[in-house]
Amino acid sequence: MDKNRVAEILDEIGTLLELKGENPFKCRAYHNASRTIAGLTVDIKTLIESGEIRNIKGIGEAIAERIKELVLTEKSEYYDELKSSLPEGLMKMLSIQGVGPKKVKLLYEKLKIKSVDELEKACKAGKLGNLEGFGKKTEENILAGIEALRKRSTKSLYSTAELSARRMFDVVAKQPGLIRAEIAGSLRRKKETIGDIDIVVSARRPAVKAIMKSFTTHGDVERITGEGETKSSVVLKSGINCDLRVVDDSEFPFALNYFTGSKEHNVRMRTRAKEYGLSLNEYGFSKLDSEEKRGKAKKVIACKTEDDIYRALDLTYIPPELREDTGEIEAAEKNSLPTLVEEKDICGTFHCHTNYSDGSNTLLEMAEAAKKLDWQYLGIADHSKVAAYANGLSEERVKKQHKEIDGLNQKWTNFRIYKGTEVDILSNGDLDFNDKTLASFDYVVASVHSSFKMSEAEMTKRIIKALKNKYVTMLGHPTGRLLLQRDNYPIDMIAVINAASDYGKIIEINAHPMRLDLDWRLCSYAKKKNVKIAINPDAHVTDGLSDVRYGVGVARKGWLEKKDVINTLNLKQMNHFLSSLRT
Numbered sequence: 001m002d003k004n005r006v007a008e009i010l011d012e013i014g015t016l017l018e019l020k021g022e023n024p025f026k027c028r029a030y031h032n033a034s035r036t037i038a039g040l041t042v043d044i045k046t047l048i049e050s051g052e053i054r055n056i057k058g059i060g061e062a063i064a065e066r067i068k069e070l071v072l073t074e075k076s077e078y079y080d081e082l083k084s085s086l087p088e089g090l091m092k093m094l095s096i097q098g099v100g101p102k103k104v105k106l107l108y109e110k111l112k113i114k115s116v117d118e119l120e121k122a123c124k125a126g127k128l129g130n131l132e133g134f135g136k137k138t139e140e141n142i143l144a145g146i147e148a149l150r151k152r153s154t155k156s157l158y159s160t161a162e163l164s165a166r167r168m169f170d171v172v173a174k175q176p177g178l179i180r181a182e183i184a185g186s187l188r189r190k191k192e193t194i195g196d197i198d199i200v201v202s203a204r205r206p207a208v209k210a211i212m213k214s215f216t217t218h219g220d221v222e223r224i225t226g227e228g229e230t231k232s233s234v235v236l237k238s239g240i241n242c243d244l245r246v247v248d249d250s251e252f253p254f255a256l257n258y259f260t261g262s263k264e265h266n267v268r269m270r271t272r273a274k275e276y277g278l279s280l281n282e283y284g285f286s287k288l289d290s291e292e293k294r295g296k297a298k299k300v301i302a303c304k305t306e307d308d309i310y311r312a313l314d315l316t317y318i319p320p321e322l323r324e325d326t327g328e329i330e331a332a333e334k335n336s337l338p339t340l341v342e343e344k345d346i347c348g349t350f351h352c353h354t355n356y357s358d359g360s361n362t363l364l365e366m367a368e369a370a371k372k373l374d375w376q377y378l379g380i381a382d383h384s385k386v387a388a389y390a391n392g393l394s395e396e397r398v399k400k401q402h403k404e405i406d407g408l409n410q411k412w413t414n415f416r417i418y419k420g421t422e423v424d425i426l427s428n429g430d431l432d433f434n435d436k437t438l439a440s441f442d443y444v445v446a447s448v449h450s451s452f453k454m455s456e457a458e459m460t461k462r463i464i465k466a467l468k469n470k471y472v473t474m475l476g477h478p479t480g481r482l483l484l485q486r487d488n489y490p491i492d493m494i495a496v497i498n499a500a501s502d503y504g505k506i507i508e509i510n511a512h513p514m515r516l517d518l519d520w521r522l523c524s525y526a527k528k529k530n531v532k533i534a535i536n537p538d539a540h541v542t543d544g545l546s547d548v549r550y551g552v553g554v555a556r557k558g559w560l561e562k563k564d565v566i567n568t569l570n571l572k573q574m575n576h577f578l579s580s581l582r583t
């Protein structure tokens with residue numbers, strides 16, 4: 001069993017113990033151990049075989065035994081027993097916003113509520129009102145939470161869907177007789193959430209059956225919902241639906257273009273084709289003439305690639321990320337599409353955490369991981385002191401961290417750790433460190449982590465006030481949303497972007513797959529206002545650094561070019577930029 005699965009199970013054990021009302025220290029020990037294991041940079045099996053697992057801070061004897069059992073036998077008796085001692089539906093109830101283990105435990109013990117459905121019924125019948133700590137308002141909130149949960153269960157995060165898609169694709173794409181293959185749909189367009197996975201392939205006729213079979217019999221398939229000559233559909237064990245379409249190779253560019261979408265982009269393409277006397281669909285171009293209307297043979301215009309399709313309509317090639325009918329057709333017509341930023345343009349990143357606050361890895365481990373990605377710098381921004389839940393740093397510990405960074409930086413010539421902080425924006429818009437402390441950092445990320453319930457006007461004022469502070473370099477996760485979990489706090493982002501523009505501040509695209517915040521829909525406005533964007537992973541473990549690629553997807557979707565993204569500056573340019581902020 002790999003460390004990620006072990007970490008997941010430890011976390012679940014922690015939650016199950018909470019549901020049982022166990023000692024909070026014990027519960028927390030499992031949650032902490034989960035984070036520690038997720039952040040391991042050495043092979044977990046080696047740690048166990050050498051017995052070194054016991055020397056890791058925060059992993060006691062009992063937990064070490066559980067980990068050992070999981071890694072060596074792929075299961076844990078303790079976990080299985082714990083799980084079967086509680087109704088399955090309780091864990092699902094925890095996915096309702098505002099419903100935590102304490103509430104679930106009470107609902108189960110006092111009202112015998114064991115599932116989301118039962119909870120919904122009880123709320124509608126007004127049964128929660130009599131429980132201590134619950135009231136009419138709680139019932140309303142829970143009902144709203146259940147509705148939101150149902151809505152989002154039909155969607156997946158981009159990162160989850162991509163992983164599932166890749167596993168299906170890898171098997172299908174290596175079948176004999178296959179010619180071309182591509183993942184299409186919203187995934188190819190890099191949408192932040194995904195409805196279903198669409199795979200398009202072309203193949204020689206005799207191979208089609210075997211290709212379909214490789215898809216429907218894939219180990220990740222939960223059940224088959226359709227199986228045919230040209231299209232098969234399955235539901236994956238991850239809960240995501242996946243479609244496979246197989247076409248002749250001459251049709252491939254058209255099928256790929258159609259199934260990449262978006263629907264709105266397709267509609268524009270089809271309308272444009274009509275202006276050229278052509279009909280465009282997922283199989284090809286055909287002449288729209290009277291011959292065709294009389295049912296005679298169509299004259300088809302051949303295209304070998306998607307590029308050819310756009311060219312046939314006098315358009316430059318439109319990258320999939322831009323195909324949302326937000327002006328891309330007009331720009332392609334004028335040959336004024338942006339040259340989108342690429343992953344390889346990124347030279348480093350900001351907003352990463354270490355074990356000084358709530359991260360799992362040391363400064364050195366994070367730096368080494370950044371170097372492995374060929375980056376030239378890494379900005380560390382641990383939490384500030386008010387963030388007690390995240391082990392935020394006091395002024396004293398900031399000094400200690402700075403010393404350690406200075407020490408490390410002496411070892412490298414072509415790499416540098418920048419001293420940053422993720423300072424909390426307090427509810428009145430003040431910052432959690434005074435100016436003197438803020439001035440000791442190379443840069444400052446300011447973020448909201450508390451008091452979400454404010455009016456839009458108040459929240460906007462709060463954030464703009466923070467941006468006005470001369471030491472603030474960038475705004476972290478600007479809207480606070482957690483995709484499929486928590487909506488953004490009410491905020492006037494246009495006003496915030498205008499303020500960032502006035503004060504010369506950067507706005508982050510938080511690249512954590514659950515955030516992807518700033519939203520791509522706002523990027524072009526930021527660009528128009530000359531606001532630079534930083535693509536930051538908000539990494540809490542070394543593996544998290546590579547989340548930057550999701551942020552690059554958002555930036556591309558938001559029409560951003562290399563020059564719009566601050567962390568495309570190389571080390572020398574970045575040194576210069578950061579020192580210019582402090583003079």
Ligand code: DGT
Binds near residue numbers: 184196197
């Ligand atoms: P999703 O799956 O909801 O995240 O979003 P998509 O864009 O992947 O949508 P999906 O899977 O329903 O269909 C894939 C593509 O097929 C879609 O982007 C455009 C094309 N398509 C589907 N239905 C229609 C339609 O009724 N009209 C047009 N023009 N295109 C369609």
Ligand code: CA
Binds near residue numbers: 185187195197198
């Ligand atoms: Ca889709």
Ligand code: CA
Binds near residue numbers: 185196197198243
């Ligand atoms: Ca689909």
Ligand code: ZN
Binds near residue numbers: 422447477
């Ligand atoms: Zn944060």
